Amino acid sequence: MVVADECFDATAVAALLQPVVDRHRRDPLRLLQILREAQEVLGYLPRTALTAIADAVELPRARVEGVAGFYSFLHLQPVGRYRILFSDNVTDRMLGSVELMDRLCHRLWIERGKVSEDGLVSVDTTSCTGMCDQGPALLVNGRPLTRLSAERIDRISELVRAQVAVSDWPEEWFLVADNIRRRDVLLATASTPGEAMRAAVARGREPLLDELKRSNLRGRGGAGFTTHTKWEAARCAPCRDPQGGRYLVCNADEGEPGTFKDRVLLASHADLVFDGMSVAAFAIGARQGLLYLRGEYAWLLPALNENLARRRRNGLLGVAACGQQDWNFDIDIHLGAGAYVCGEETALLESLEGRRGVPRIRPPYPAQQGYRGQPTVVNNVETLCKVGLIALRGGDWFAGLGTKQSTGTKLLSIAGDVESPGVYEYPFGVSIDQVLHDCGAGNAQAVQVGGPSGSCLALHEFTRRIAFEDVPTAGAFTVFGAHRDLFEVARNFAHFFAHESCGFCTPCRVGTTLVANCMDKIARGDGSQYDINEIFRIHRLLHAASHCGLGQTACNPLFDTLNKFRPAYERRLRSLDFVPAFDLDQSLSIARQMTVRDDPAAHFGPAAGVQRAER
Amino acid sequence: MNTPTLLLDGLPVPFSVGQTIMEAATAAGIFIPHLCHHPDFKPQGSCKLCTVKANGRYVSACTMPAKDGMEVENNSPDLNDKRRTLLQMLFVEGNHFCPSCEKSGDCLLQALAYELEMLTAHFPQFYPDRPVDASHPEVLLDFNRCILCELCVRASREVDGKNVFALSGRGIGKHLIVNAESGRLADTGFSLADKAAHVCPVGVILAKRRGFLQPIGCRRYDRQPIGMQFASPPGSGGNGPEH
Ligand SMILES: Cc1cc2nc3c(=O)[nH]c(=O)nc-3n(C[C@H](O)[C@H](O)[C@H](O)COP(=O)(O)O)c2cc1C
Ligand code: SF4
Ligand code: SF4
Ligand code: FES
Numbered sequence: 001m002v003v004a005d006e007c008f009d010a011t012a013v014a015a016l017l018q019p020v021v022d023r024h025r026r027d028p029l030r031l032l033q034i035l036r037e038a039q040e041v042l043g044y045l046p047r048t049a050l051t052a053i054a055d056a057v058e059l060p061r062a063r064v065e066g067v068a069g070f071y072s073f074l075h076l077q078p079v080g081r082y083r084i085l086f087s088d089n090v091t092d093r094m095l096g097s098v099e100l101m102d103r104l105c106h107r108l109w110i111e112r113g114k115v116s117e118d119g120l121v122s123v124d125t126t127s128c129t130g131m132c133d134q135g136p137a138l139l140v141n142g143r144p145l146t147r148l149s150a151e152r153i154d155r156i157s158e159l160v161r162a163q164v165a166v167s168d169w170p171e172e173w174f175l176v177a178d179n180i181r182r183r184d185v186l187l188a189t190a191s192t193p194g195e196a197m198r199a200a201v202a203r204g205r206e207p208l209l210d211e212l213k214r215s216n217l218r219g220r221g222g223a224g225f226t227t228h229t230k231w232e233a234a235r236c237a238p239c240r241d242p243q244g245g246r247y248l249v250c251n252a253d254e255g256e257p258g259t260f261k262d263r264v265l266l267a268s269h270a271d272l273v274f275d276g277m278s279v280a281a282f283a284i285g286a287r288q289g290l291l292y293l294r295g296e297y298a299w300l301l302p303a304l305n306e307n308l309a310r311r312r313r314n315g316l317l318g319v320a321a322c323g324q325q326d327w328n329f330d331i332d333i334h335l336g337a338g339a340y341v342c343g344e345e346t347a348l349l350e351s352l353e354g355r356r357g358v359p360r361i362r363p364p365y366p367a368q369q370g371y372r373g374q375p376t377v378v379n380n381v382e383t384l385c386k387v388g389l390i391a392l393r394g395g396d397w398f399a400g401l402g403t404k405q406s407t408g409t410k411l412l413s414i415a416g417d418v419e420s421p422g423v424y425e426y427p428f429g430v431s432i433d434q435v436l437h438d439c440g441a442g443n444a445q446a447v448q449v450g451g452p453s454g455s456c457l458a459l460h461e462f463t464r465r466i467a468f469e470d471v472p473t474a475g476a477f478t479v480f481g482a483h484r485d486l487f488e489v490a491r492n493f494a495h496f497f498a499h500e501s502c503g504f505c506t507p508c509r510v511g512t513t514l515v516a517n518c519m520d521k522i523a524r525g526d527g528s529q530y531d532i533n534e535i536f537r538i539h540r541l542l543h544a545a546s547h548c549g550l551g552q553t554a555c556n557p558l559f560d561t562l563n564k565f566r567p568a569y570e571r572r573l574r575s576l577d578f579v580p581a582f583d584l585d586q587s588l589s590i591a592r593q594m595t596v597r598d599d600p601a602a603h604f605g606p607a608a609g610v611q612r613a614e615r
Numbered sequence: 616m617n618t619p620t621l622l623l624d625g626l627p628v629p630f631s632v633g634q635t636i637m638e639a640a641t642a643a644g645i646f647i648p649h650l651c652h653h654p655d656f657k658p659q660g661s662c663k664l665c666t667v668k669a670n671g672r673y674v675s676a677c678t679m680p681a682k683d684g685m686e687v688e689n690n691s692p693d694l695n696d697k698r699r700t701l702l703q704m705l706f707v708e709g710n711h712f713c714p715s716c717e718k719s720g721d722c723l724l725q726a727l728a729y730e731l732e733m734l735t736a737h738f739p740q741f742y743p744d745r746p747v748d749a750s751h752p753e754v755l756l757d758f759n760r761c762i763l764c765e766l767c768v769r770a771s772r773e774v775d776g777k778n779v780f781a782l783s784g785r786g787i788g789k790h791l792i793v794n795a796e797s798g799r800l801a802d803t804g805f806s807l808a809d810k811a812a813h814v815c816p817v818g819v820i821l822a823k824r825r826g827f828l829q830p831i832g833c834r835r836y837d838r839q840p841i842g843m844q845f846a847s848p849p850g851s852g853g854n855g856p857e858h
Contacts, residue, residue, distance in 0.1 A: 051796050062781035062794035069783030069792075339785070356782070361660050361678045503763075503789030505661050510704035513787040514738055541700050544673040545663045581739045 008046040016041055017049060021056040028057040029372075031354030035068050036295075036337055044075040070356040070502075072126065072338030073142075073295045080115045080122035082160050087137045089128035089257040090492045091415045091478060097136035100153050101125070107157035121160050127340055127496060128257035129296045132415035132478070133179045133422045141166050142298050145173050176299075178264045179422030182438065184409045185401065186385055187425045189272070189392075194316045196275035196388035200282055201322050203391070208283050209235075214395030216407045217387070221251055221343075221380030222450070222474035223549075224406075227387070230377055233367035235284045237375035247376040248281040249352070249366075250291040250384055253336060253343035256451035257496060258476030261411035262381040264423050266293075266300050269385060270307050274331060276384030278316065279391045281329055284377055289331040292348050295338045304333055340500035344548050345378040347502065358504045359548035382411055382475070402428030406467040410475070414439045416448075417481035424477075432462040432471070441479045446486060446565070451476035452493040453553035456486070456560035487568040490561045491519040497554040508551030511538045515555060521581050522572050530578040532562060532569060619683035624690055636676040636687055637665055646845035647689055648698050648727055650705075650816060651764035652677040656773065659765055662705075664698050664727065699731045706736040708787070709743065710759035711817075717826050718818030720834030724762060725817075726841040745790070750801035753823055760817045761791050767820060771811035779805045791819075 020037045024030040034053055039045050045068050054061040068074045086092070086101045105112055105123050115122040131137035134146040140156075143166060152173065159169055180187055200208050213228040234246060250273065254262040265273055277289045293301065308331055311317045321329040334352055336342050342351045346360035349371050370376020379387075386408055390398050399407045406428035412435065415421045419440025426435065436444055447457045449466070450473040457464065457471065464471050480489060498516040503509040515538055518531050539555035546552045562569060585604040592602050618629040621636070623645055630639035635658060640647050650662040660678040667676045668688040676689070688694065705724060713719050727733075745758040763782070768791075771779040779800075783792045795802035806812070812820055831837070835844075 047796050060778035060781065060794050061796065062778065062783075062792050065792055066781040066783045070785045356785070361658070363680070499786060501786040503784065503786045506663050506701050506704055506762075509763075509787055509789065510708050513741075514704070517739065537700070541697050545666045545697055545701065547660065547663070547675075 008042065008048045010048045010052065013042070013046065013048045014052040014055075017052050017056070021053065026056050026058070027354075028059050029352075029354045031057060031059070031064065031067055032071070032337060032351060033334060033354075035064075035071075035074055036335060039074060043081070044078050047076075050076075067354065067356055070339065071295075071336075074337050078115060078119060080120055082121040082166070083139075083141055084121065084123045084156075084160075085126035085129075085139045086123070087127075087129040087131060087135060087139070088125035088492075088496075089132055089135070090489050091132040091258065092128075092135040092137060093488075093492060094416065094484065095136045097148070100136055100148050100150065103150060104153045104157055107154065108160060120163070126296075126338065127255065127500060130254055130260040130263050130294075131176070132258055132260060132413065134177055135415075139296065140169075142295075143174055144176060144296070144299060145169075146176060174299075176263075176267065178268050179420075180264065180268075181414075181420050181422040182424040182426065184425040184427060186272075186382075186389060186409055186411065187269075187423070189389060191272060191275070191388070191392060193271040193311065194275065194314065194322065196272065196391045197278040197282070197316060197322050200279040200391040201324055205283060205285075208279070208391060211390055211395035212283070212387070215386075215390045215398035216395075216405075217383070217390060217398065218406065218468060219380055220382035220386070220410065220474065221345075222256075222453075222472075224468045224472055227379065227383060230367055230379075231280065231284050233365070234370075234375040234377045237368045239375060240369070240373050244372055244374045245288065246284050246286040247371040247374055248277055248284060248286040248289045249345075249348070249371065249376060249378045250277050250289065250381060251343060251345065251348060251378050252291055252297070252381050253294045253340075253348060254297070254381070255294060255340035255343045255500075256453065256474055256476055257493075258415060258448065258451045258478045259413040259474060260415075261413045261423050261475045263297060263300070265381050265385055265411075266297065266304065270304055272385045272388045273381055274307065274311060274316075275391075276379075276386070276388040277331060278321070278329060279387050280377060280379060280384060282322075282324075282327065284375075286377070287328050287330075289329065290352060290371065291331060291333045292342070292352060293333055293335050294342075295336045298335055301333065301335065308333070339502075340496075341502045341548070341550050344550065347548070348378065349376065356502070358502050359550075380474075403465075403467050403469065405469045410466060410473070412466070412473070412477045413475050414477045414479070416479035417441060417444065417484065418479050426466065428467045429465050431465050432457060435466070435477065436462065436479065439479070441481075443482045444479050445482045445484065446480045448476065448478040448480070448489070448557065449473045451478070452496055452557050453549070454556070456489075456557055456564065458564045485568060486561045486565040487519075487522070487572065490558045491516075491523060493557045494519045497550065501550060501554070502548075505545075505547040505551060507542050507545045508547070508554065511542045511546075511551070512554050514538055515558065517581070519558075522569065525572060525574055526579050526581060527569075527573045528575050528577055528579045529573065532573075535562065619681070621681050621683070621685040621687055623687045630681045634681050636667060636669065636674075636679050636681050636685075639681045640676065640689070641845075644845060645689070646842045647676045648731065649677055650723060650727070650762060651766065653766055653769075653814065656766065656769040659769070662701070662762065662764055664701055666694060666697060666701075668694065695731055698727075699733050700737075702728050702731060702733050703735075703737045705762050706733075707738040707740045709741075709761060710745065716760065716818045717821055718760070720831050720837040722818060722836070723816035723841070724760075726836035729836070730840055730842045741787075748793070748800050750799040751805060751823075752801070753807040754800065754805065754812060755821045755823055756793075756800055757819055757821065758791060761819045762817055763789060763791065764816060766814040766816065767791075767811045770814045771805075771809065774810040777804050777809065777811070779803045779809070779811060 054064040110116045113124045136148040137146045217227045218224045317330050339357045341347045342357040347357040351357040366376045412424045494516040498512040501508045501512045620627050620629045628643045649665040651659045658678045660675045665676040748756040768780045771777045
């Protein structure tokens with residue numbers, strides 16, 4: 001049965017939600033966590049639930065509704081009891097996800113994006129789920145299901161129709177492989193839990209910071225800021241509220257389509273991640289660490305929480321952590337709810353504080369005023385693992401790896417037209433050619449490095465190197481074989497950004513939608529040189545005027561493919577002049593019907609034009 | 616100590632520490648186009664109309680702190696072209712039919728479109744479906760014209776202490792909501808006496824039964840283009856507009 005809004009009577013809802021809000025101490029900063037859990041209880045977030053939650057956390061109701069309305073995984077309308085979301089990254093598409101979704105919809109007799117009439121099931125797409133090395137993938141009620149095939153789809157439709165609980169579906173469907181293909185210093189390290197942390201404490205704070213400086217480690221989350229500089233800034237910034245202290249945040253949002261290396265680190269090297277967080281917290285004097293885990297990775301949560309509990313038992317966390325009498329330190333995990341922009345560090349802080357994931361105005365930077373207005377360091381998962389290694393083996397050792405400006409190694413998430421997709425660790429400076437050779441990319445025409453917001457490299461650039469001084473990347477490395485259509489790749493990216501724009505600033509909110517529409521127009525065969533010029537123009541505006549990195553880089557892949565793979569666009573163009581987005585003649589059809597006229601003069605187009613000229 | 620000074624299109628503009636580029640310019644009687652900025656409220660930085668080039672980098676004048684010796688480019692063909700495009704984006708995003716709008720002549724969006732010589736909306740219209748809320752006895756909400764500047768949100772929160780307005784949705788689906796389970800303005804504590812009832816720079820929040828009290832053609836921006844209204848510094852008898 002569809003659970004209609006009116007079935008959720010206010011008193012009943014408030015009673016149902018009481019344990020949830022109490023568990024979170026009715027803390028407005030935990031609003032996103034509360035909304036997530038309320039939805040787990042009720043299936044979706046009916047209007048009465050938003051009112052009840054607003055009352056409990058003492059926030060205006062509209063603020064609560066605004067937060068609930070921001071995140072893709074929170075629902076203000078009833079959803080199916082089986083919520084199936086196909087990962088819509090370009091690699092999933094290359095592996096046939098579109099056809100598989102059609103097949104499932106067909107077999108279940110439903111329309112994409114709509115809930116079946118009996119409220120049983122809904123099928124839609126979601127942005128990249130971080131499973132590109134084992135796609136096509138989907139999420140069913142939040143659980144990832146990888147390596148889809150036609151047979152699996154048919155089985156899924158049967159299980160849904162028979163209403164078999166997802167927990168009773170074949171266990172092997174939910175297996176997520178690590179697919180580690182090349183190990184270097186990080187992935188080959190088998191440290192025991194707490195080892196890096198103890199090494200850091202043994203060194204002492206100042207010498208530790210010194211090692212970090214010597215290592216010249218740069219952030220692995222994309223921007224490549226020197227980690228030591230960021231830490232120093234946070235360590236030296238005054239606390240506005242001395243009681244609050246400093247914060248260390250691990251950015252595990254990993255929303256960039258095509259990356260999945262943080263997933264592997266969290267799944268199989270969680271101890272190194274937590275050690276790195278502890279080392280960083282020790283260095284900057286933080287008492288609280290927060291790990292922001294993207295909603296798509298919620299399946300990792302139980303194991304991560306178990307790990308934290310174990311660390312507490314072993315004295316690595318909590319009062320006098322790691323035997324340091326004056327240091328109380330603990331780590332808390334927050335779950336996101338489907339919003340790529342929350343990977344941007346200030347949007348992430350907003351989300352951590354239970355608000356809409358809108359990037360903050362900078363300055364001030366998080367190092368000065370971050371979580372709760374206190375000095376905060378935000379670091380990527382991989383960066384923190386590297387921090388652990390540096391605590392263990394020293395800065396000089398690390399600086400000896402990679403290149404001068406890009407020290408150490410880099411994890412690449414390789415997917416697309418390759419024989420062995422997965423995670424590869426290389427010292428910085430490795431050439432694109434070498435990587436392509438190692439992963440078995442026989443016939444590549446292009447590589448998208450750094451995901452949609454990165455850069456698209458063509459054949460003649462394959463001698464270039466992965467490093468901040470040449471081709472920087474947060475880790476995505478997506479290969480496109482000669483038979484792929486780069487226009488369709490760019491179109492997929494355009495839709496991704498339009499979907500993920502937070503909507504705060506005008507250029508990105510409207511511009512990304514205009515660009516996506518423009519690409520659809522070209523795809524329909526209604527494009528012209530005019531549309532290509534439009535894309536360039538919007539690209540320049542977004543680059544210059546957007547509030548955050550999302551808008552600034554949103555058109556990069558289009559810019560690259562337009563410059564390097566122009567034929568992919570041009571062979572679609574109907575003419576080199578302007579072609580309108582709508583069909584004038586078609587628009588007149590209703591008027592023709594109403595006036596019962598269908599003579600040539602009632603038509604637009606070449607034939608009608610001749611007639612008019614004759615008159 | 617010397618007063619800190621920045622150069623705005625080559626003109627020295629003194630300012631006091633803590634001021635933004637926008638504040639420094641306004642104090643000097645220099646107009647930087649803006650929509651979401653209002654001197655009474657904390658800067659928001661979302662419309663991006665105030666985009667200027669400071670020391671070679673594009674920044675929002677309303678949020679960027681002024682720095683001594685900063686060279687700011689404001690009134691240049693490149694920047695005005697970008698602003699025109701931003702205006703066009705706002706025009707196609709909503710449903711703006713100026714000839715029938717009660718706000719015509721008093722509307723900041725329209726005034727800027729004239730100021731920056733925006734002749735057409737250029738982009739294909741989105742024609743969003745944004746139902747009007749006429750539930751309130753005193754005030755009409757015509758969401759068709761909302762440019763999401765959040766001035767009403769800020770006014771209601773900071774001045775009225777009522778939190779009547781908020782934003783929901785994201786991306787192109789971002790929209791204004793009111794603080795009621797029914798979603799209707801009548802079920803909030805909103806009143807015409809609220810500050811938030813009077814800050815809307817466009818024609819969304821409109822007092823009922825006052826339509827066209829002042830004829831179109833005699834209204835604020837009909838009398839003088841918005842850029843001119845800034846030409847004389849405040850206090851010198853000129854009328855710096857309230858927005
Ligand atoms: C739209 C956007 C999305 C981002 N997503 C991520 C992400 O998923 N993970 C991440 O570590 N950094 C992401 N970043 C970069 C972060 O803002 C920040 O630079 C990074 O977490 C800092 O960590 P690092 O210094 O260790 O690299 C993103 C940035 C932008 C603009
Ligand atoms: S650039 Fe896009 S994502 Fe970033 S603040 Fe603006 S609208 Fe939001
Ligand atoms: S209603 Fe008016 S004041 Fe409020 S956000 Fe929309 S345009 Fe701005
Ligand atoms: S006035 Fe500065 S961004 Fe709107």
